[in-house]
Structure formats: C-alpha cells, structure tokens
Amino acid sequence: MFGSYRRAVAATSDVTIRRVRADEGLRLKQLRLSALLDTPSAFGRTHAEESAYPDELWHDRATRAAEGGAGSITLVAETAAGDWVGLVGGYRPDGDDGAPELVSMWVAPDARGTGVASDLVETVADWARATGAHELHLWVTIGNDRAAALYRRCGFVELDDFQPLPSDPCKNEQRMRLDLSAG
DSSP: OOOEEEEEEETTEEEEEEEOOTTOHHHHHHHHHHHHHHOGGGSSSOHHHHHTSOHHHHHHHHHHHHHOOSSEEEEEEEETTSOEEEEEEEEOTTGGGSOOEEEEEEEOGGGTTTTHHHHHHHHHHHHHHHTTOSEEEEEEETTOHHHHHHHHHTTOEEEEEEEEETTEEEEEEEEEEEEGGGO
C-alpha cells in the first residue's frame, strides 16, 4: 500500500519518498549513522551505540521495514540521482491498538528547506491514517527549534508531556500530537 510517492520538493529537484527495501540494510545503516553524527541530540540512541551494531542487524531492520504492515514503516527520501537525503519511521509502540509515533526523522543538510522534511512527515501521517489511527505522536528535543517549527507547520501541537532524551538524560523531549481526522 505504501510503495513509492513522487513529489517535487524544489524547482530543480525531484524526490521520491519510499519504503526501505529488504536489500538496503547497509544503505540504511549509512544513512542512520550520518543522521546520528549530524544531529546527535535529535535521537534516542548515539552514533557510538548504533555504529557497534553488526551488519546483520541492519539487514534485519531493512527486511522488517520492507515487510511493513500496520505496525511500522521506514521511509527514505531518494533523489532522482539515487541519493538518500532523508529518513523517517513510524511505529505503534503499543502494538496495533496504540497511537503511532513518528520517529527517526532526519534530512541531509543540503536538502533542508526544500520540502523534503514536510513530505516525509506527511507520508508517515498518510500511513498512520491508512492504518486507522486518529492521531500521530512524536517526541522533539527541547531546543531543537527548527524541528519543532516544522512539526507545527505540519499541524502538530505541543502537549504537556515531557521526558528525558534517552541518549542524553540532561536534555528533555516534549511530546507533540497531530489530529489525523483534520487532514
């Protein structure tokens, strides 16, 4: 159901938002590690932790991501030249009955401000709606103002729910919610 979505995101580029394929474990690893190096405070895990994961784990992640279903989705933003410039996931932390969460959102620095980020968010919201969800949640690190502004532009609102950032308990995250019935 969620194969590939082509959206023009800038006057000079064409990007496809698509599900990760089963044979792309090492590409997924490379992209995720790039994201963790670029913006470490945006993620619940560290580059050191995830770079120590064996390649087999990344192959398994890609295989599970390709299978997808109502429980999870992993998407990449791919340029017409085949470069990956973005990553996002969605999953239901409480199984098929829980509200889904948007996770692991990242856009490469040279693709920021082009619309790729909002396309990634909108595609996860589309997936969540298609699975019957009425709302979509996410956690954003306090101080990550650019990300919070993106999420607000996409319709998310801040909730009075905070938790320590798992990768750096000295920082806090705030939960945001998107009403999926509104869009």
